[in-house]
Each structure stands twice: as structure tokens, then as C-alpha cells.
Amino acid sequence: MKKVGIVMGSDSDLPVIQKTTDTLKSLEIPFEVHVYSAHRTPEQAKDFASNARENGFGVLIAAAGMAAHLAGAIAANTTLPVIGIPCKGGAMDGLDALLSTVQMPSGIPVATVALNGGANAALLAAQILAVDDKSLAEKLDAKRAADAAKVLEKDKDILSRL
Numbered sequence: 010m011k012k013v014g015i016v017m018g019s020d021s022d023l024p025v026i027q028k029t030t031d032t033l034k035s036l037e038i039p040f041e042v043h044v045y046s047a048h049r050t051p052e053q054a055k056d057f058a059s060n061a062r063e064n065g066f067g068v069l070i071a072a073a074g075m076a077a078h079l080a081g082a083i084a085a086n087t088t089l090p091v092i093g094i095p096c097k098g099g100a101m102d103g104l105d106a107l108l109s110t111v112q113m114p115s116g117i118p119v120a121t122v123a124l125n126g127g128a129n130a131a132l133l134a135a136q137i138l139a140v141d142d143k144s145l146a147e148k149l150d151a152k153r154a155a156d157a158a159k160v161l162e163k164d165k166d167i168l169s170r171l
């Protein structure tokens with residue numbers, strides 16, 4: 010199976026990425042994690058993205074906060090699918106990161122998940138890899154069914170709590 014490449018702009022983004030790695034582990038998807046910044050270590054971020062396909066990655070995930078150019082900078086240097094996670098924090102509490110990540114110019118797409126959406130980034134990466142991986146698609150179907158069962162359990166209990 011292709012690996013998921015995860016890049017965060019700072020180790021202060023780790024709590025968000027932890028949700029990503031936990032979800033990937035639960036689906037037995039191999040991954041690699043790096044701290045590269047679009048601003049502080051632009052060369053390393055570029056090299057990682059440029060070499061990602063030949064290094065066995067199938068999808069890249071980039072998480073950053075504030076002036077969050079990381080996902081866009083990664084996407085500029087690869088045609089692998091790139092998922093951006095805007096991180097909360099800073100003076101605007103993530104609105105700046107959300108807009109910086111999602112508002113990409115035509116030609117360089119970044120699939121942006123919600124603020125701090127680490128788990129959904131992992132699931133979207135899994136769904137991309139599952140396009141031609143039947144066993145992974147079955148795991149995703151099973152997770153959906155288990156999640157739905159949990160909601161139905163809560164539906165059964167809700168009246169008793171009111």
C-alpha cells in the first residue's frame with residue numbers, strides 16, 4: 010500500500026496530527042510524519058513534496074496554522090493529492106489558516122478539511138487510497154457501519170436522559 014505523508018508546520022500542531030495518525034493506525038495505513046514549514050524550512054518542504062511520489066507516498070496531508078501556506082506550497086510541488094488541515098490558534102483563532110489553506114488558485118488544488126480536522130484528513134486520505142484497494146474500502150465500510158451503530162445506540166438512550 011502507498012504511504013500517507015504528513016507534514017506539520019510546527020510541532021505545536023501535534024495535537025491535531027495525533028488525530029490523523031490515530032485514525033491511520035486504526036486502518037493499518039502506513040504513514041510518515043515530518044515537521045517542515047513553508048516559511049521556516051521552505052527547501053525541506055519543497056524537497057519532500059517533489060520527491061514524494063518516487064518515495065512511495067500516495068497522498069499528502071499538510072497541517073498549519075496562522076498564515077498557513079504549507080498545504081499550498083506542498084501542492085505546488087507535486088501532483089499527488091494534497092489534503093490541507095487548517096489549525097486553530099493565533100489572533101484570528103484559525104480563520105486566517107482556513108482561508109490561507111482553502112483559497113487556492115485554479116490549477117493547484119488542496120482538499121481542505123475543517124479547522125483541526127485531523128481525523129477527517131486521515132479518512133479522506135484513506136478513501137483516496139481505497140479507490141483501488143478493496144481491503145481498505147471494506148475497512149472504511151465497516152467503520153461507517155460501526156459509527157452509525159453508535160449513533161443509533163445514542164438514539165435509543167436519549168429519551169431516558171431527558
Ligand code: RP5
Pocket residue numbers: 017018019020021022046072073074075076096098
Ligand atoms: C504555523 O504557525 C504552524 O503550523 C503553527 O500552527 C503556527 C505557530 O507555530 P509555532 O510558533 O508554534 O512554531 O506555521
